[in-house]
Amino acid sequence: MLQFARKKWLPLAALTLTMAAPLASVAAEQKSVAVTAIVEHPALDAVRDGVRDALAQAGYESGKNLKWQYQSAQGNTGTAAQIARKFIGDQPDVIVAIGTPSAQAVVAGSKRIPLAFSAVTDPVEAQLVKSWEASGTNVTGVSDLLALDKQMELVKQIVPDATRIGMVYNPGEANSVVVVKQLKELLPSLGMTLVEAAAPRSVDVGSAARSLVGKVDAIYTSTDNNVVSAYESLVKVGNDARIPLIASDTDSVKRGAIAAIGVNYRDLGVQTGRIVVRILEGEKPGDITPETSQNLQLFVNQAAAQKQGVTLSQALLDAAAEVIQ
Template sequence: MTKLTAKLLNVTVLTILSTGALFSSIAQAETYSVSVTAIVDHPALNSIRDGVKDQLALEGFEEGKNLKWDYQSAQGNVGTAAQIARNFVGNNPNVIVPIATPSAQAVASVTKDIPIVFSGITDPVAAQLVKSLDANGTNITGVTDELDINKQIELIQKIVPEAKTVGIVFNPGEANSAGVVNKMRELLPNYGMTLIDVAAPRSVDVGPAAQSLVGKVDVIYTSTDNNVVSAYESLVKIGNQMDLPLIAADADSVTRGAIASLGINYYEHGKQSGKMVARILRGEKVGELAVQGTDQLELIVNKKAAQEQGIVLSDDLLSRATKIIE
């Protein structure tokens, strides 16, 4: 073999190796696929979505490099949620992340194989997604945002000490919301209060449902019901006009006009979900991961909303607030 032949051979080998590395790099860039869907777009659910994506990037799974990210919103339509779920399963991603109960139920009904990591769900057992919060050997796990209802009622008492009747607007078709209503009805008598609940199966029903509570309740409490949160301004309008205090479970609802919330940070909730997704992408089995919750609650207070709704906030409450909106 001449020196020239050897040199050409070396160049050819290097070219093949570099081409192989390029193809390997491309293959690596297309290795992971995560499909995310939410029942509707509103600040809390959008924060979850963003938290999942940002955490995956921190974990080394970045869109445009080694992650294919597909997000779709059902825009509040259960039929659309079912269609999105079927399309996702047809694409066969590595993990599906459904945000909120209707989307999770839609995805869970069409696949028993693709790993599902739900997020933004209050009671996954009542929603029949899992039989318990323990590792269950199925393709479903996730992060629950369930809150201690006793602490929610105690917040109501701190803000409206004289309250005897609590109103709640909810979508009876959403398992999360129905579960909160049942617990409120059970626990409120322990605090000398009763509940009046009004159904709002669609977002457009939220305002009229709230209007029907005027004169009947001393305060309105809102859970993380997706219909209610997506139309929260209609509640705020009534609360401000009628001096009817609004207290929420969702922190973003406070920025939109509720007086206060004692709840979780939904961006951090999303990041927690993103950590679970990353573990699965690295090879852990979804059936071996227990459902997670969080005890990290934030008290958010809106002083302007309190004034609009005829409430004077105590110094004690303000001193304990994580964030105060002036």
């Protein structure tokens, strides 16, 4: 009996060792991705979800072979810096920073941990990278940069006689400062002028919009995170004063803007996620050229147009990827 027990124990031990080997291999292959966003709103949430989708498509699943962390700074740059320090201390394989302030906070804290930014209008102006070429550093990512001439063409289609264009923005957000600068250079050539209204915090958006009443023919909104996170307060002013709102964020059309030509932010997130996968699989972020999205869509909102005193042309409706009634 003793000999039989010893013979049975030996193969069981071998089996245990065989089973332990793949478990150790899975643990060794586990990757970690930490995602931070400056604020939560539909566009940035779509970026986050798109990143996660791309990771899942590549076989990286949270709870299996991927450690996934996500934190929002709730629009506070101080909180963004705290999140950046926390994530840097965790030493993940990649940090994904959604929005310029979050990306700037990570860059300020680490020159080593790979960073993939997303939904950053101008990463050069924001000092994340030195140029649009591969950076040679720990930073790469995807921009949501839009051609402002096309944006203003849309404004003219909706409000043909518009000459005074209002813009509510956060003067502390590099994305928005860049857009304001470019509009000041572009608009005079189109016979238009820019009227600015500062909203340093999300709670300032409504009052900033009210300051434009009687001074502008239309309001254009960029992807300013303060403005987008409080878009309903801007819409109320537009509806009450019958000032047409034209956006660059298609999700804002669903929330009450008349129209927008903008990127699909879920697709932007997937595009960012594919860069993250490349980094997880061994590429250096400094060897990956920053990208932009070419997948632009036109959204229009007929109900918003009526409330804001505008009749949309049939040609514009026919060109739209989505018409909200």
